[in-house]
Amino acid sequence: MREVAIIGVGLTKFGELWDKSFRNLITEAGSKAILDAGISGSEIDALYVGSMSAGRFVGQEHVGALVADSSGLSSMHIPATRVESACASGGMALRQAYIAVASGMHDIVVVGGVEKMTDVVGGEATNILAMAADQEWEAFFGVTFPALYAMIARRHMHEYGTTREQLAQVAVKNHENGLLNPEAQFHRKITIEDVINAPMVADPLTLLDCSPISDGAAALILCPLDRAKDYTDKIVKIIGAGQASDSLALHGREDICTFRATVNAARMAYEQAGIKPTDIDVAEVHDCFTIAEILAIEDLGFVKKGEGGKAVEEGRTARDGDIPINPSGGLKAKGHPVGATGVAQVAEIVLQLRGEAGERQIKDARIGLAHNIGGSGASCTVHIMEVA
Amino acid sequence: MPMDKVGIVSYGAFIPRHRIKVEEIASTWGKRAEEIKRGLAVYEKSVPSLDEDVATISVEAARAALARCDIDPRDIGAIYVGSESHPYAVKPTGTIVGEAIGATPNLMAADYEFACKAGTAAIQNCIALIKADMIKYGLAIGADTAQSAPGDALEYTAAAGGAAFIIGKDKVIATINDTCSFTTDTPDFWRREARKYPRHGGRFTGNPAYFRHIMGAARMLMEKVGTEPGDYDYAVFHQPNGKFPVVVARRLGFKDEQIKEGLLTPYIGNTYSGSSPLGLAAVLDVAKPGDRIFLASYGSGAGSDAFDITVTDEMESFPREKAPSVRQLIERKSYVSYAVYAKYRDLLYWE
Amino acid sequence: MGNAVPRFWREIPQRYSLVGTKCKVCNRVFFPQREVCPYCRRKSIGKMEEIKLKGEGKVLTYTIIYTPPSNFEGQAPYAVAIVELDEGPRVTSQIVDCDLDRIKIGMRVKATFRRIQEDGDTGAIYYGYKFRPVEDFEGNENKGKTG
Numbered sequence: 001m002r003e004v005a006i007i008g009v010g011l012t013k014f015g016e017l018w019d020k021s022f023r024n025l026i027t028e029a030g031s032k033a034i035l036d037a038g039i040s041g042s043e044i045d046a047l048y049v050g051s052m053s054a055g056r057f058v059g060q061e062h063v064g065a066l067v068a069d070s071s072g073l074s075s076m077h078i079p080a081t082r083v084e085s086a087c088a089s090g091g092m093a094l095r096q097a098y099i100a101v102a103s104g105m106h107d108i109v110v111v112g113g114v115e116k117m118t119d120v121v122g123g124e125a126t127n128i129l130a131m132a133a134d135q136e137w138e139a140f141f142g143v144t145f146p147a148l149y150a151m152i153a154r155r156h157m158h159e160y161g162t163t164r165e166q167l168a169q170v171a172v173k174n175h176e177n178g179l180l181n182p183e184a185q186f187h188r189k190i191t192i193e194d195v196i197n198a199p200m201v202a203d204p205l206t207l208l209d210c211s212p213i214s215d216g217a218a219a220l221i222l223c224p225l226d227r228a229k230d231y232t233d234k235i236v237k238i239i240g241a242g243q244a245s246d247s248l249a250l251h252g253r254e255d256i257c258t259f260r261a262t263v264n265a266a267r268m269a270y271e272q273a274g275i276k277p278t279d280i281d282v283a284e285v286h287d288c289f290t291i292a293e294i295l296a297i298e299d300l301g302f303v304k305k306g307e308g309g310k311a312v313e314e315g316r317t318a319r320d321g322d323i324p325i326n327p328s329g330g331l332k333a334k335g336h337p338v339g340a341t342g343v344a345q346v347a348e349i350v351l352q353l354r355g356e357a358g359e360r361q362i363k364d365a366r367i368g369l370a371h372n373i374g375g376s377g378a379s380c381t382v383h384i385m386e387v388a
Numbered sequence: 389m390p391m392d393k394v395g396i397v398s399y400g401a402f403i404p405r406h407r408i409k410v411e412e413i414a415s416t417w418g419k420r421a422e423e424i425k426r427g428l429a430v431y432e433k434s435v436p437s438l439d440e441d442v443a444t445i446s447v448e449a450a451r452a453a454l455a456r457c458d459i460d461p462r463d464i465g466a467i468y469v470g471s472e473s474h475p476y477a478v479k480p481t482g483t484i485v486g487e488a489i490g491a492t493p494n495l496m497a498a499d500y501e502f503a504c505k506a507g508t509a510a511i512q513n514c515i516a517l518i519k520a521d522m523i524k525y526g527l528a529i530g531a532d533t534a535q536s537a538p539g540d541a542l543e544y545t546a547a548a549g550g551a552a553f554i555i556g557k558d559k560v561i562a563t564i565n566d567t568c569s570f571t572t573d574t575p576d577f578w579r580r581e582a583r584k585y586p587r588h589g590g591r592f593t594g595n596p597a598y599f600r601h602i603m604g605a606a607r608m609l610m611e612k613v614g615t616e617p618g619d620y621d622y623a624v625f626h627q628p629n630g631k632f633p634v635v636v637a638r639r640l641g642f643k644d645e646q647i648k649e650g651l652l653t654p655y656i657g658n659t660y661s662g663s664s665p666l667g668l669a670a671v672l673d674v675a676k677p678g679d680r681i682f683l684a685s686y687g688s689g690a691g692s693d694a695f696d697i698t699v700t701d702e703m704e705s706f707p708r709e710k711a712p713s714v715r716q717l718i719e720r721k722s723y724v725s726y727a728v729y730a731k732y733r734d735l736l737y738w739e
Numbered sequence: 740m741g742n743a744v745p746r747f748w749r750e751i752p753q754r755y756s757l758v759g760t761k762c763k764v765c766n767r768v769f770f771p772q773r774e775v776c777p778y779c780r781r782k783s784i785g786k787m788e789e790i791k792l793k794g795e796g797k798v799l800t801y802t803i804i805y806t807p808p809s810n811f812e813g814q815a816p817y818a819v820a821i822v823e824l825d826e827g828p829r830v831t832s833q834i835v836d837c838d839l840d841r842i843k844i845g846m847r848v849k850a851t852f853r854r855i856q857e858d859g860d861t862g863a864i865y866y867g868y869k870f871r872p873v874e875d876f877e878g879n880e881n882k883g884k885t886g
Contacts, residue, residue, distance in 0.1 A: 123809045130808060134831075136750065137771055141832045141855060141867070142804065142811040143819050150802035151821060158800070158844050203803040251821045251829035256800060405836045438814055439835065439853040443866060447755075447852040475854075475864055484866065488755040488852055490791075712876045720876060722838065731813060 001102045005228035005237045005388060008037025008221030009347045014335030015185040017215040022058045022116040023070040029217035029340075030071045030112055037221040038231050041073055044221075045106040047080040048097040050089030050113040051339035056128040058116050067112060079106075086132030087288060089113065090342025091243075091372030091381030094220065098241045098383075101222045113343030114217035125213045129338070132375035134249035146210055146289065148250050148376040150202035153291040156257045157204075159306065162294065164204055166309030168195035170290040171208050171332050173318050178329025180360040185214050185335030195290075209290040214335035218344035225388065234354040239367075240275075240384035242268030250376045257306075261380035262299035262371065269382040270301075275367065277301035280384070282352050282362040283323070284345035286373040287330040293317075296371055297325060300382070319362060327352065327360045342372035346383055353387050394518050395563035395697070397459065397525060397556040398706075400452025401669040402445050403549040403656055403717040406435040408729045410544055416726040417539050424544055429630025433547035433657025434721075435729055436533040440548070442471045443481050445531045445662075447488040449552035452711035453527070454489060457554065461489045464554070465523025466496040468513055470506025471550075471661045472579065472586075473533045474499055485529065496523070503577060504626055504658075505687030506530060507551070507665045512567055512693060514555035525556040532660035537585035538735050545629055547657025549717075551665035561703045562672065562681070565696040566613050570604035577688035593688070594632075602626065602636050602684045605692035609684075613696045617641040621679040624650035624667035626686035628658045642682075649674060655718050661687075668697075670714035675699045744863050754867040757792040757850060759828060768792070770828035794850030794868065796824035801834060801842050810856055818842055822870055836871040847873040 010032030012025050020028070026049065034041065049067045054060045068080035083093040090113030097111040117125050130139045133148060156162045172192055178184040190208060198206035228235045244264035247253055254260060270276060277300060285300065287293035294308035302323045303311045311317055317325040328334045328348040331341060349368035351357045370383045409432045414421035425431060436445070446469050454461060469481040482497035496517070500506040507530015514526025531550020536542035555564075576597035579586035589597075602625060610616065617623070623646045625633040630653050637647045650667035652659075659666055664685040671681055681697040712720070730736050750771075752758040759770030763786040764779040770792055776783035801820035804811075811817070818834040820842070834842055835853065848870035855867040 126806070127808050136746075138831045139808070140865075141819060141869075142807060142814065142817065143831055144804060144806065144808055146806065147802050147804050147819050151800040151819070154802060155800035155844070200805045202805065205802075249831065251799075251831045256821065437835065439833075439855070439869065441854055441864075443864075444852050444854060451852070484755075487751055488866075490756065716876045720836075 002104060003225035003237055004098050004101045004222055005225045005235050006220050006346070006350050006385065007223050007228050007231040008033040008039065009350050010034070010036060010219040011183055011344055011347050012217045013183045014214045014216035014337060016118050018118065020215060022054060022060065022114060023066070025116060025215060025217035026067050026112050026114040027070045029114070029219040030110060033110065033219035033221050039108060039221060042076065043108045044073060044076070044078060044110050046078055046100055046109045047073065048083060048093040048109065048111050049080070050083050050091070050093035050342055052084060052086055052089045052115060053128050053131060056131070058119055067114070085379045086374035087286070087338045088342055088372045088374030088379045088381055089339040090218070090344070091370065091383065092342065092379070094343060094346060094383060095241045095243050095381050097222050098238055101224060107224055107227070109222045110219060111222060111343055112217060112219040113340035115337035115339040116215050117213045117337060118215050122213065138249050144202060146205050147202040149289040149291050150205045151250065152256055152295065153204055156291060156294065159257060160309070162309035164196060165192050166313045167209060167290040167294065168192040169312045170287060170293045171195050173312065174287060174326050174330040174332040177319060177327050177360055178333025180358065181329045181334060184329040184333050185212055186329070186333045205289055211288050211331035211336040214337045216335055216337035216340045216344070218340045218347050220343055220346060220350070228388070235388035236350045236353045236385050237388040238383060239386045240269030240273035240382070242266060242272070242382040243380065244268065245379050246377055248375070248378045253377070257295065259295055259299050259373065259377035259380065261377050262296060262373065262382070265380040265382040266300050269384045273384045275384070279367055280369045281365040281367050282327060282349065283325050283369040283371065284328060284330070284348050285325055285371040287326060287332050288336060288373065290332070292373065293325065293330065297323065300369065300371060319360065324362045327357065327362055342370070342381060345370040345372060346385065349385050353385055393560055393563055394515050394555065394557055395560035395700070396672070397554045397558065397560055398453045398457035399551060399553045399669050399672055400449045400456065400711050401551045401666055401714050401717055402448035402452065403434050404436045404440050404445070405720055405722050406437060406724050406732070407432045407721045408435050408724055408726065412726050413543055428544055430545050430654050430657060432655065433545060434549055434659070435724060435732055436548040438732055441475045441533055442469070442473050442531045442550070443475050443484045445533070445548065445550040446481060446485045446529045446552065449529060449531065449550050450485050450489050450527060453552045453554050455710045456707050457559070459525060459554065461491045462494065463524045464491040464495065464527050466514060466517050466526040467491060468498060468500050468510035469529045469531065470500035470502065470510045471530070471532050472501060472503055472506065473535060502691060503687035503689050504660045504663055505685040505691055505693055507661045508683070508685035508693040508695070511553055511555065512569070515564055515567065518555055518557055525554050528553045528555060530661040530665035532662050534658065534660045535585055538730070540585070542586070542588070545653065545658040547659050549656060549659035549666055550662040551669040553665070559702050560700055561706045562675070562697050562699045565698055566609065567693060567695045568605060568609050568612060569691055569693045570601050570608055571691035572601070574690035576690055597688060597690050598628070598632055598686050599636055599639070601690050601692040602686050603640060605694040606640050606684050609694035609696060615696065619680060620646060620682040622649055622671045622675065623647050623682040624664055624671055625684050626664045627651060627653040627667060630654040652714065652718065666714060673708060673713040673715065675703065677701045677703050747863070747865050755852065757794050757868060758789050759792050760787045761790040762787055768826040768828055770824065770830060792824055792826050792828070794824070795873065796822045796848060798834070798842065798844055798846045798848060799823045799829060800844060803839050820870065822848055833869040834871070835869045849873050
């Protein structure tokens with residue numbers, strides 16, 4: 001297995017982008033990545049794209065071919081593969097691309113993630129997202145996505161004493177970070193009171209505990225490490241790529257408050273990278289709901305199980321804390337176009353490791369981690385990147 | 389012709405939890421609650437939730453009946469559910485119940501409709517099948533989630549609930565000694581196909597309808613069996629409100645104490661096809677071996693089924709406590725406003 | 740659920756009567772039914788038998804949904820919970836016949852037969868299990884206003 005570098009990064013703005021179609025978004029992200037890498041399209045050997053539900057959001061399947069076509073690559077007839085794992089589609093697409101390059105099968109590979117969620121009415125978007133849950137044994141009974149995470153939150157509060165304010169602080173911190181991210185969906189400071197008093201979605205989670213419905217796309221260019229210097233001198237390499245699965249339904253887990261998929265994907269990545277959680281300088285984790293970030297920092301090994309709430313409260317996960325989490329604003333403030341998220345998280349880490357993160361730069365970031373979750377924790381990818 | 393120990397092997401009841409008070413309905417329509425309560429002798433009625441219907445009520449009642457005996461549901465050879473608010477116009481409630489209790493596929497089934505007496509008609513049919521040795525046990529259910537037009541007088545009484553009876557020959561807790569029906573074509577109350585609410589003939593629903601048929605059936609049965617009102621410990625009549633059953637009892641020569649135990653309408657409203665079945669269940673909740681029970685249902689359109697029932701010694705060891713009693717079901721309640729009632733009864737339209 | 744009648748019909752024993760499966764090798768009980776035991780795996784092939792669960796258990800966690808999916812509008816707010824059945828398996832469903840502020844982690848509940856959803860005004864009705872508090876008929880403390 002050879003080492004793999006990321007030589008290009010591209011992101012669209014995230015938000016309600018009425019003027020941009022599914023095709024516009026992925027082409028924009030892909031083009032930006034190609035320009036960033038300084039490669040020409042003819043050098044691309046393969047394409048992987050993550051998209052959760054283009055079929056229900058825009059009525060379009062066969063997304064691999066579509067993206068290759070929109071990107072102007074169809075004349076080169078490259079392999080184009082769409083990967084789906086609910087909200088982990090992006091991370092999983094990246095891991096497939098990584099394996100393709102690491103194995104020697106392909107050299108230059110573009111990875112994209114895209115979702116166009118606002119062409120359908122809001123209620124319909126909620127229904128589509130619920131397809132990440134167990135249709136027969138969860139959604140059938142009227143369970144929504146926020147409800148699943150609300151149940152996790154309630155149990156976490158019951159078992160570990162996590163407080164409502166600690167949950168809210170996750171959103172407050174991420175909004176503060178989002179203020180410094182020009183591509184973020186929200187540039188708005190919020191307080192703990194704002195979060196607690198926002199409209200109730202599924203008790204105890206309010207609207208401000210939940211990541212938004214967003215349009216957006218992100219793209220990365222991968223290449224074998226030994227060729228990366230031909231394209232860039234700020235080389236970032238992937239040193240760990242973990243993936244794991246767990247029961248589809250939340251009720252099938254061993255412990256409702258632990259995502260074993262995260263624990264296992266992280267272990268796989270840490271072992272491959274030969275590092276420990278304490279070696280991570282910065283992380284982008286999957287805060288689809290505030291409780292998800294608390295679970296993530298526990299399951300990734302940054303803090304002990306049950307202490308996530310306290311860590312957030314103490315400011316340890318703020319930009320100036322000892323474990324900066326989601327400097328981009330996270331899914332909460334940056335936006336969560338589901339298929340794009342996994343790729344966008346890695347894009348942020350690459351920018352951080354290159355020192356190109358502007359005002360939200362984490363000092364001396366050398367090793368970064370991206371954590372992407374599907375559904376209520378049924379799938380997970382963890383990627384670890386390092387300055388080469 | 390005596391019926392040879394055919395009778396009730398077990399029974400179960402179900403009443404939804406929500407209630408709405410007469411005051412709440414009256415104040416919505418600008419009527420005077422005290423007058424209505426006095427006129428109808430009803431205080432509140434049961435209201436089904438959005439997730440309840442005749443199928444769910446029937447299943448709960450049937451499961452309660454099964455909980456009190458140890459018969460194998462596969463030995464139930466017939467299921468008849470009588471209602472005027474079956475969830476489907478075409479697709480039987482009986483098969484849903486059959487699957488839910490594990491009685492399929494060796495099973496005869498059909499749904500019954502005869503306004504408020506569809507449940508007792510189902511009992512009669514089960515008796516016949518048992519007597520003909522065609523089935524080992526039969527399950528007869530009367531249940532309704534009755535509909536009433538907003539603002540109509542029926543709104544104060546149209547309620548929801550039901551009771552299930554397992555009919556058979558073994559370990560019978562109450563023998564059904566005889567039954568007969570008084571039936572004519574009398575259009576006192578009806579609901580046309582695909583319409584939401586019934587219509588009725590006002591005062592025409594009284595003497596020519598309710599009273600004529602119940603008294604006709606009662607007299608016919610007592611003559612057949614050779615009894616008088618005084619021979620019975622309990623009497624249960626169809627109870628569209630709290631007044632009619634008291635009046636018909638007196639006219640027939642029954643005393644108020646005899647009908648008291650089985651008179652539920654003041655507390656839960658008129659459960660239509662569940663009305664006299666629930667009244668019978670309430671009596672069975674307290675009856676002792678040797679007690680004799682008279683039952684006369686009434687269904688608009690019109691007809692009355694009368695039954696002469698004797699509680700057996702089996703009742704001594706019958707585990708009533710294995711399912712909620714009618715009293716417990718009545719006392720389990722939670723009130724809703726007219727607005728919530730309107731939402732539950734689909735009086736508001738939304739897509 | 741769209742026109743999913745066969746998909747629903749196939750699951751009626753599970754949906755109506757909580758019929759699960761038991762692995763004859765390790766005796767663990769599963770619901771919904773499994774054809775292979777995730778613990779015994781290959782050894783359990785052909786050794787899974789049906790078992791009807793009693794439908795009693797306790798609330799592991801719950802939430803109250805204020806923003807329902809489109810075909811559950813009108814029911815909100817309603818409670819959903821993960822219930823741990825006495826035989827071991829956990830299920831997710833609604834809690835009914837209970838004042839929303841009385842639901843507690845650890846509460847004993849019992850399965851009840853209810854309408855779960857329907858396919859609009861003209862489509863099929865899908866029934867299944869929801870859970871009601873067990874103390875409902877013992878003590879009758881569970882009274883009050885519901886919305």
